[in-house]
Amino acid sequence: MDREKLFKDAQDIIIKCDNDRVEEVAKLALSEGIEPLEMINEGFRVGITKMGDLFERGEVFLPELIQSAEVMKKATDILMESLPKGIDTKRGTVVIGTVQGDIHDIGKILVVTMLQANSFEVFDLGHDVETEMFIEKAKETNADIIGTSSLLTTTMKYQKELEDELKKSGLKGKFKTIVGGAPVTQRWADRIGADAYAENASTAVREVQSLMGS
C-alpha cells in the first residue's frame, strides 16, 4: 500500500477520533515495513498537531481533543510494542501543575493532553500546587522541564517563587521552566527568568520541544 496513503489515513483517524480503525492502520503500516517512529511522526502526530490547531481556532472542542489524544495513545502503544525492548522513545519528562492558590485547571489539562500525545512523559500535579512540590517531583522523576500555569494575577507570583527557589537551590540549570496562563506574557517570563512561555497548548508543545532541543 502507498506509504503516503497510510500517513494520510493515520492523520484522518486522529482528526476523526476513529478508535475503531486505529489498530488496523497501525498494524498495516508495520506489515508494509514502515518504521514505527516514521509512522508516528509522519502520520499520527501530524494528525494530533492539526487537532491542536483546530482546537485553537475553535473548530473542535475539548472532548474531541481528548478523544483524539486517546486514539493517539492507542496508536503509539501499538507501534511502540513492535520496537525491540530497551529503546526509549519518550521525548522528555515534564512536571506540570497550576500554582499555589489557583484552582484553574482546564488550560493546563490541555497542555498535558497535547504533551502526552506528542510522546512526552508528563507528571501532572493538578492545581493549587506548592512551589516545593514542583521541585520535589522534578527531582524524584529526574524531569527535564517544570511547567507552571497561573490564571490569576494574584497567583503569578508563585511562578517567580519557583524561579527563585530553583536558583537558590542550584537547580536552575538542571530543570528548564515554562510558564503559561491567561495573564502571563513573554515579558513576564523574561522578567522572572523562565526559560519559555506558551500562549496555548499547541505553542506549549513547540516550546517544550524547543527546550528539549528536538
Add this chain to the structure above:
Amino acid sequence: MQKYATRMGDGFRVELTEDEIKQDIEEGTNDASEKGKIEPLSKDAQNRLLEIFKCPDKSVGVERGSEVILSYDSGTTKFKRANVSVSKIQSLQIYERLIGADTLELAHIDYSFKPVKPIVVFEQPILEQALLMTIPPLFYGAMPNLGLYSQPDGPCENPADLLPKGKISEARESYEKQIEYAVKDMVYVGGQMYEAGADGINFDTTGAAGDAEFLAALKAVEILREKYPAMCIQMGMAGEFVLGMHGELYYDDTRLAGLYTHGQLELAQKAGVTIFGPTVNIVTGKSLPWNITRAVTFTKACTDIATIPIHACMGMGVGGVPLTLSPPVDALTRASKAMVEITRLDGL
C-alpha cells in the same frame, strides 16, 4: 519618528508609531473577522480608531449628546473588595449619587445564584429598602457559575477530573445534571427577587464554565420570561467565544460550543433576554489598539443585528481594557469612546 503612548493587554506601557498602531488596528479587526466570520471594520472606522489612539490627552470622552447609559454589575460587592467599609445600600447610593450610574445592581458577596438560594429571604428586605432609597432601575445580579454544582462544591462529578481520564460520556452526563440544578436555582432566585420588587435580573459572566453553563442560563431565562413577561433580564457574557466543555449541546438547533458574540446574542434574544452584554476578553500579549479594535469589531457584529439594547461589558480584562487590578484611565476611556463611537451601542 513620533511615537504615541499606549499599553499592552497586561497594562504595560509602550510607545508605538502611527504605522505600528495602524497595523495593530488592521490585525485586530481581521482577527475578529476571521474568527467570528464577521465583517471587519471599515477603513473609516479604522481611521477613527487611529485618531483615538493618537490623541495626546490622558483621558478621552465622547461629544455631548453621544453619552450612553452606564449600567454597573455587582454594585454591592466592589467597594468591599477594595476594603471600603460600606453597607450594600450605601454602595448603591454611592453608585447613584457619586458615580453617575444609570442602573444599580444589588448582589450577594459570593455573586453566584447557588449561594443566594438559602439566603434569598435576607436579600429581599435589603432590596425593598434599597428601592425606597434610590431612584435608578435596580437589578438583582449573580453569575450562573456552573462550577459550584460539581465536586468539591456540588453534588455532580467534576468534569475536570473525568475528562483527563478519557471519561467523555461521564463528563457530559455530569454537565447535563449540573444544568438541571443550576436552572432550578436561577429560576428560584430570579423569581424571588423579582417578586420582591427588583426591576430586573442580571445573569452575569454567563458561559464562564462553557456551553453547559450558557445553556442553563438560556433555559432559566426562557422560564422566567414565560412566568414574568414584563421582567427585564440582562445577560452579560464571559467571553467572545463559548467554550465547548461539553461540545454537543444545542439550543434551538444551534450548537452552543464555539458561538461568537453575535451568535450568543441571537440565542439570548430568542430566549427572552432584554439587555445583552457582549464580552471580549483581552489578549495580554497584544497592544491596546489591537485589543480594542478586536473588541469593537465583535461588539459591532452584535449592534448591527440586535433587536434589544446592547451594553458592552467593559472592565478588568474585557472590552479592550487591560488586565490590571485598577484599569488605567487612558486605556479605559479610549476603549469606552471607541465602543460608543464605532458600534453605536446603547450602554456600557
